[in-house]
Amino acid sequence: MSDRWLLRGAQILTCDPDFADLPRGDVLIEDGVIAALGPDLRVDNCRILELDGKLLMPGFIDTHRHTWQTPLRALGGDWTIMDYLAAVRVKLAPAFQARDLYAANLAGALEALDAGITTLVDYSHCIDSPEHADAALAGLEDAGIRALFSYGYAPGARESSALPTPASRMEEARRLRTTRLSSDDRLVRLGIALTEMQIPWESSRAELLSARELGVPITLHCSAWPVQGPSEIQKMAAEGLLGPDVLFVHCTWSPEEDLKRIADSGGSLSVTPETEMQMGMGFPITGRALRNGVRTTLGCDVVSSNGGDLFTAMRLALQVERAQVNAREGLPRALELKAARVLELVTRDAAEAIGLGRRTGSIRPGKDADLIVLAADALNMTPLNRPRDAVVLQAHAGNVESVMVRGRWVKHRGALLDVDLAAVRRRLLEARDAVLERVGGSATLLSEREELTKHWDTGSGLTPAKDAR
Ligand SMILES: [Zn+2]
Numbered sequence: 054m055s056d057r058w059l060l061r062g063a064q065i066l067t068c069d070p071d072f073a074d075l076p077r078g079d080v081l082i083e084d085g086v087i088a089a090l091g092p093d094l095r096v097d098n099c100r101i102l103e104l105d106g107k108l109l110m111p112g113f114i115d116t117h118r119h120t121w122q123t124p125l126r127a128l129g130g131d132w133t134i135m136d137y138l139a140a141v142r143v144k145l146a147p148a149f150q151a152r153d154l155y156a157a158n159l160a161g162a163l164e165a166l167d168a169g170i171t172t173l174v175d176y177s178h179c180i181d182s183p184e185h186a187d188a189a190l191a192g193l194e195d196a197g198i199r200a201l202f203s204y205g206y207a208p209g210a211r212e213s214s215a216l217p218t219p220a221s222r223m224e225e226a227r228r229l230r231t232t233r234l235s236s237d238d239r240l241v242r243l244g245i246a247l248t249e250m251q252i253p254w255e256s257s258r259a260e261l262l263s264a265r266e267l268g269v270p271i272t273l274h275c276s277a278w279p280v281q282g283p284s285e286i287q288k289m290a291a292e293g294l295l296g297p298d299v300l301f302v303h304c305t306w307s308p309e310e311d312l313k314r315i316a317d318s319g320g321s322l323s324v325t326p327e328t329e330m331q332m333g334m335g336f337p338i339t340g341r342a343l344r345n346g347v348r349t350t351l352g353c354d355v356v357s358s359n360g361g362d363l364f365t366a367m368r369l370a371l372q373v374e375r376a377q378v379n380a381r382e383g384l385p386r387a388l389e390l391k392a393a394r395v396l397e398l399v400t401r402d403a404a405e406a407i408g409l410g411r412r413t414g415s416i417r418p419g420k421d422a423d424l425i426v427l428a429a430d431a432l433n434m435t436p437l438n439r440p441r442d443a444v445v446l447q448a449h450a451g452n453v454e455s456v457m458v459r460g461r462w463v464k465h466r467g468a469l470l471d472v473d474l475a476a477v478r479r480r481l482l483e484a485r486d487a488v489l490e491r492v493g494g495s496a497t498l499l500s501e502r503e504e505l506t507k508h509w510d511t512g513s514g515l516t517p518a519k520d521a522r
Contacts, residue, residue, distance in 0.1 A: 056084055059079060059100070068401050075090075104426060113169050119175075121178075125356075127357070174244065176246045181209035204225075247260045297318065301315060303329060305337065326373060327358070339370045351395075392445040
């Protein structure tokens with residue numbers, strides 16, 4: 054008999070343009086796929102979950118997360134972008150061994166699932182050897198999350214890196230594409246994360262073309278500080294290299310023309326409000342991107358500094374956007390960016406942005422069952438007057454009761470399933486201890502900062518954001 058679930062009697066937010074929200078409805082799931090949606094479905098031979106008083110909606114999609122930084126949680130709570138680069142990219146990244154990446158990705162993906170994130174784009178730029186890549190990938194797979202494992206082409210900072218050249222890293226991505234990640238039907242698929250474009254343009258072009266040859270989605274950090282000379286978007290546009298398969302991250306300093314170029318190409322943007330505001334990258338550009346027609350999504354970025362759930366990201370993105378408009382225009386007659394719109398950025402729009410629009414991102418027959426159940430009967434959501442607004446403005450990760458990925462419950466009635474959480478925690482703590490020990494302890498983390506700042510000011514052609522307006 055096929056595996057059938059009837060989720061009955063929930064208030065349903067479909068997040069789908071063709072299917073209206075239902076104040077009370079049912080969803081039938083067959084073999085991991087949404088088979089039917091409507092009020093009072095009459096179905097036999099299935100397991101039933103009664104969801105009276107609950108909210109059922111598509112799982113969230115985090116389009117930018119460096120999952121490997123999970124063991125570094127909160128170390129960078131007071132870090133600027135320069136502190137972050139000095140500590141994490143220069144100092145800590147080379148100290149990660151394959152087993153640490155496994156522990157980090159397993160725990161980080163479980164943390165995401167626990168908070169209702171059923172899909173994430175894992176920007177994995179801590180790969181120093183084939184073993185690193187295999188371990189990072191295994192962590193995502195063992196967690197049971199849907200993900201793009203976006204293989205980072207950035208060079209390992211370790212002097213003895215097993216992947217010392219761009220060619221060796223591209224070859225390694227090809228190995229994954231022709232072996233473990235050859236199928237696009239798997240929950241975890243391959244993507245490519247480009248090296249930040251401080252490298253020569255020829256190298257960036259080669260990385261882009263490599264990703265296109267592999268036929269996988271591309272993502273890159275972009276314009277998080279003022280750029281001297283043509284931006285990466287302008288360079289890509291000049292050579293016809295923009296496209297719907299590119300997900301830009303940040304773009305806080307992108308001029309209007311660049312945003313229009315992204316929109317015209319069908320590309321997308323990931324805004325990570327919390328890191329952008331903390332680290333001095335300028336203000337998040339959610340409203341400006343939407344006004345320019347850019348498909349806009351949200352990401353958590355790094356738990357080494359901030360929160361790992363999209364409730365926080367949604368709220369910050371919405372309210373900082375409103376604050377900026379209000380500061381510019383005075384007492385508003387109406388708020389331009391609506392709360393309900395923000396919910397689409399982490400569901401339907403995010404799925405489209407990473408090429409998964411036909412599989413996930415909304416509740417619609419034929420899509421995979423990536424669903425979450427929220428405790429709408431919790432005090433912080435009662436009375437549920439405007440459900441979409443309540444999810445964006447009032448809900449938190451603790452309200453996520455159950456989570457299903459492609460028809461399989463990974464969290465049920467408040468508890469993650471099929472996972473030894475004590476062992477996950479133990480591995481994570483061991484990874485934290487091992488990495489910090491290899492760098493000589495947490496007191497040393499910013500020791501390279503001054504050196505890096507000198508290089509930054511004089512050698513890179515870039516200047517950090519000084520006036521974040
Ligand atoms: Zn990032």
